[in-house]
Amino acid sequence: MGGSGLQVSRIGLGTMTWGEDTDADGAGEQLIAFVEAGGTLVETADVYGDGTAQDILGAHLADGLVDRDDLVIAGRGGPPPGALGEAPARGALLQALDATLGRLRTDRLDLWQLPAWDSSVPLEETLSAVQVAVLAGKVRYAGLVAPAGWQLATVAERARGLGNVVMPVSAQAEYSLLHRGAEAELLPAARHHGLGLLAWAPLGRGVLTGKYTDGTPADSRAASPLFAGYVEARRNERSARIVQSVLTAADGLGTSPLTVALAWVRDRPGVASAVVGARDAAQLTASLATEAVSLPPEIRSALDDVSAPV
DSSP states (O other): OTTSSOOOOSEEEEOTTBTTTBOHHHHHHHHHHHHHTTOOEEEEETTGGGGHHHHHHHHHHHTTSSOGGGOEEEEEOOSOEETTEEOOOHHHHHHHHHHHHHHHTOSOEEEEEEEOOOTTSOHHHHHHHHHHHHHTTSEEEEEEESOOHHHHHHHHHHHHHHOGGGOOOEEEEEOBTTBOGGGTTHHHHHHHTTOEEEEEOTTGGGGGGTTTTTSOOTTSGGGSTTTHHHHHTTOSHHHHHHHHHHHHHHHHHTSOHHHHHHHHHHTSTTEEEEEEOOSSHHHHHHHHGGGGOOOOHHHHHHHHHHTOOO
């Protein structure tokens, strides 16, 4: 993970749909398949199903479905969003952390992902919450959620003056062939300051799998009232051209468009892990199979060109 000693699997397991599109049994099947394939990084947040996703993960850990020590749990937890975002006051952050640990039924988070910025709270106060949590053994490392490049740089510089304990090791942001905004400032800032990127929605919210080329399948997220808007945000004419290029590359390589899109993100400079979500274990297994694939330079270059940000 960046320049730190934290080791994570190059493909991470996201839990956003747990408790929504994926029930507890299905989540357990995903967890087993993930660990058996060598996966370690599991990303969760208290906002996923209003805490249901963390409850499900915690129940499976308590039941011994997988060994807690085999996982690197990246947890997001903070107070409810406000006008300026999640207010990262020390008391509110530590209270939210305790609530997250309670739902997960574990004594620590391997990676605590917290709001990067809020002008209503002194940054030193937010960083002091990290220091308290690390020294108490409740957190091993800290990361930032969706910071701007300048925010990440400011946090890193302030943290460096307070010592290694509070220095963030990761930044989480959406990143895919359909959404490359992180390349403008965030990725360069992260690499300069030694942070690794956790790329979420590396499949373009499912659009890059090609499943929406001829419409909206009834069993897809785009057909779900809960996730329709989430998917539709990545369906447009530009996306259609990129998806067609992914389909062409997949056909030429004898693989799936999912594999092409995920491998592209996974191997981008600065990316520590690409976090994927899945409806069931079969979908997850298809993503995990990407570990056996590397894109040829000419394919990667062609995808770079067709998806280049305006």
